[in-house]
Amino acid sequence: MIGIVAEGLLIPFLGTTLGAVCVFFMKNDLSDWVKKLLTGFAAGVMVAASIWSLIIPAMEQAADMGKLSFIPALIGFWIGIGFLLAIDSFTPHLHVGSEEAEGVKTKLNKTTMMVLAVAIHNIPEGMAVGVVFAGFLAGKANITMMGALALSIGIAIQNFPEGAIVSMPLALEGHGKGKSFVYGVLSGAVEPLAAVITIMLSSIIIPALPYLLAFAAGAMMYVVVEELIPEMAEGEHSNAGTIAFAVGFTLMMVLDVALG
Numbered sequence: 001m002i003g004i005v006a007e008g009l010l011i012p013f014l015g016t017t018l019g020a021v022c023v024f025f026m027k028n029d030l031s032d033w034v035k036k037l038l039t040g041f042a043a044g045v046m047v048a049a050s051i052w053s054l055i056i057p058a059m060e061q062a063a064d065m066g067k068l069s070f071i072p073a074l075i076g077f078w079i080g081i082g083f084l085l086a087i088d089s090f091t092p093h094l095h096v097g098s099e100e101a102e103g104v105k106t107k108l109n110k111t112t113m114m115v116l117a118v119a120i121h122n123i124p125e126g127m128a129v130g131v132v133f134a135g136f137l138a139g140k141a142n143i144t145m146m147g148a149l150a151l152s153i154g155i156a157i158q159n160f161p162e163g164a165i166v167s168m169p170l171a172l173e174g175h176g177k178g179k180s181f182v183y184g185v186l187s188g189a190v191e192p193l194a195a196v197i198t199i200m201l202s203s204i205i206i207p208a209l210p211y212l213l214a215f216a217a218g219a220m221m222y223v224v225v226e227e228l229i230p231e232m233a234e235g236e237h238s239n240a241g242t243i244a245f246a247v248g249f250t251l252m253m254v255l256d257v258a259l260g
Contacts, residue, residue, distance in 0.1 A: 004145065005133050005136075005137065008133055008148055008149050008152045009192050009196065011149075011153060011155075011156045012125060012126070012152055012155040012156045013189065013192050015155070015156030015157060015158070015159035015160045015162075015163070015188075016122075016162055016163040016185065016187065016191070018163065019162055019163025019165075020163035020164065020166065020180075020181045020185050020188075021181065022163070023167040023168050023170075023171050023177050023180050023181050024177055026168060032235065032236070033236075033237045035165065036232050036237045036244070037241065038161035039228050039241060039244075040228075040232040040242060040244030040245040041158060041161070041244040041245065042158040042162065043224045043229055043241075043248065044245040044247060044249035044250075044251075045154050045157065045248040045249070045251065045252045046155075046228070046248075047220075047224055047245075047249055048154075048248070048249045048250070048251075048253045048256070049128060049154055049155065049256070050128075050216075050217035050220045050221050050224075052253055052256040053150070053151045053256050054128060054217035054220075055077070055214055055217045057135060057210075057213055058072055058076065058209075058213035058214040059072075061135070061209060061213070062210045072210035072214060073213075073214040073217075074214070075211060076210065076212065076213065076217070077214045077218035078218060079211070079215050079218065080216060080219035080220075080221075080222070081221070081222050083215070083218075084120075084124060084218075084219045087120055088120060088222075088226065089103065090103055090104055091103045091104075091120060092104055092106040092113055092116065111170060111173075114166065114169075114183075115166065115183050115187045118162060118165075118166050118187035119187055121223050122159075122187065122190050124223055125155050125194075126190060126191035126193065126194030126198070127198045127212075127216040128151065128155070128216040128217070128219075129152050129155060129195045130194060130195030130197070130202075130216075131198050131199075131209070131212045131213050132213070133148045133195070134198065134202035134209065134212070135148075136148045137199070138202070138209060146259040147259060149259065150255040150256050150259035151255075151256065153255060154251070154252040154255050154256070155191075158248060159188060159191075162187070162188070163187070164184070166183060166184040166187045167180040167184030198212065198216070232244070232245065
């Protein structure tokens with residue numbers, strides 16, 4: 001059981017790593033059209049995962065509250081939004097394709113801030129995987145092993161392009177391919193760490209599981225609305241991002257329902 005959970009926690013990280021490997025095989029950066037496709041797809045996966053893998057199980061676990069079963073989901077969701085807002089406001093980071101850093105002013109170099117930007121993005125994904133596996137281990141959140149694995153697989157699929165989006169621009173800026181690969185991998189290393197911490201916290205306070213499920217959903221939705229949707233919608237080819245969003249959403253929905 002523990003071995004399967006450990007493997008499940010590492011699946012999303014594997015997706016990022018495989019994406020970073022692309023730096024060794026592709027000579028040119030991804031086109032804007034492809035980036036919008038990948039960004040839209042990631043947004044769709046995260047929205048569907050927030051609903052089917054996190055918010056719905058959170059309300060199901062609080063079913064004994066009757067018509068007030070939405071309260072843990074409501075509270076947890078807003079705490080998740082506030083948590084990511086605080087991290088986004090104070091952590092120095094630079095989004096790929098942007099020249100203006102966000103967060104507090106710092107002397108960190110551009111590369112480090114780009115990695116931090118993706119790491120911020122990956123924190124709620126790691127938490128989501130962690131809390132779903134915690135729900136499975138607790139046996140109290142109507143979450144099956146296959147349902148937890150479905151979330152891991154869905155996030156791994158959308159992590160694949162993230163690894164490439166981080167490593168390839170760095171290589172084109174003059175960093176060696178090996179170094180660019182390492183940075184791409186490091187950008188996803190926060191996910192298993194966040195997952196483990198979330199499992200540890202939820203195992204200590206089992207009654208907080210519905211709040212933690214919704215917390216992860218709120219954190220993921222913050223990333224989608226604040227970062228991914230603007231990136232996929234601005235400029236040309238926004239329709240490609242929209243279609244990719246729908247593909248990612250339906251894929252994650254099918255994975256969760258079919259495997260859950």
